């Protein structure tokens with residue numbers, strides 16, 4: 001080409017949650033059935049949307065007006081409804097003007113970092129959810145900047161690490177929180193959130209809080225929303241319906257801007273994000289029409305509670321299976337629907353194996369693992385080849401830890417127990433093979 005086409009930031013884009021699918025498809029093509037533990041899609045794991053919800057959507061689909069354009073920022077009545085929901089939490093109060101809709105939070109995440117000066121950085125958790133870390137790194141043309149979530153302390157953030165990284169890096173302008181967290185399933189305690197707000201206040205930063213799982217907690221946990229703790233610090237909460245209804249195919253999420261009036265720079269960022277949506281002409285209308293009708297329905301809370309209870313039960317079942325392996329650091333989860341399981345230091349080596357009966361599959365896995373790679377990725381490939389279970393290595397979540405992420409979504413208890421027992425047996429065989 002006459003000039004370079006690609007920006008340097010493009011090198012930072014990767015999404016192992018989907019990359020691993022290409023490998024799993026190759027194994028599947030050799031005749032092995034695959035258990036998909038790589039992606040947080042409840043529908044793919046046989047979750048059934050209640051008929052009353054489907055009826056609401058079907059009725060909307062029958063109305064002619066549903067098919068027209070709507071405001072890019074989102075339908076006013078829906079933004080009004082959502083602003084009231086947030087205001088009920090009795091923290092920072094917002095108006096419909098403080099809400100902007102996106103084509104799923106994936107789109108919101110891409111937009112929020114894009115308009116920040118490249119030298120200004122948002123520090124985020126590690127292990128990192130790669131949609132955030134990749135988008136932030138691409139904006140900065142630099143690897144992600146992270147604070148540690150500590151597997152030896154229930155995956156809570158290491159607040160000293162966060163404080164020091166903020167203090168000694170003047171380019172940090174914001175802190176990202178994912179609460180409840182993907183990939184760890186951790187729910188931030190109130191005190192932790194308050195401390196992060198205090199750090200933001202001390203260094204004049206803004207906060208981004210991804211709350212896509214805010215209503216998915218279980219086994220006694222409750223997640224505090226950013227609006228409840230933020231006081232007068234500027235911040236953005238990101239919310240959506242992909243997980244909560246769940247309707248990931250709707251591509252519908254939104255941002256809530258808090259304390260826009262408290263900082264002119266922050267206000268300009270919010271305005272730029274709104275403008276970026278405006279040039280896209282329209283936002284996803286059908287799901288927006290459905291939001292007040294579904295979230296406002298008296299059956300919704302009971303449905304969510306029951307669904308959360310089932311996730312909590314699976315969390316315990318999985319805990320019972322993995323707790324017996326001393327080489328693992330295992331934390332029980334309390335929110336979202338993932339668990340990140342860590343191999344203790346020194347347990348993974350580059351010559352371990354699980355027996356793969358099928359010679360073609362064995363040859364394929366041996367070819368994949370013939371070159372140097374993180375040891376957890378190597379384990380994941382062997383697990384895929386030997387047991388047909390597709391999980392995601394934790395080294396691909398911007399982490400130096402070695403482990404893998406699973407989901408808590410399998411609706412069929414027998415399949416769940418079978419899958420996780422097979423993972424455990426695979427681990428035991430792998431670790432004892434050399």
Ligand SMILES: Cc1ncc(COP(=O)(O)O)c(C=O)c1O
Nearest residue numbers: 040104105106182212240242253
């Ligand atoms: C923390 C987090 N944020 C955002 C998303 C993407 O959500 P959406 O489907 O709204 O793009 C996900 C999807 O897994 C997620 O885990």
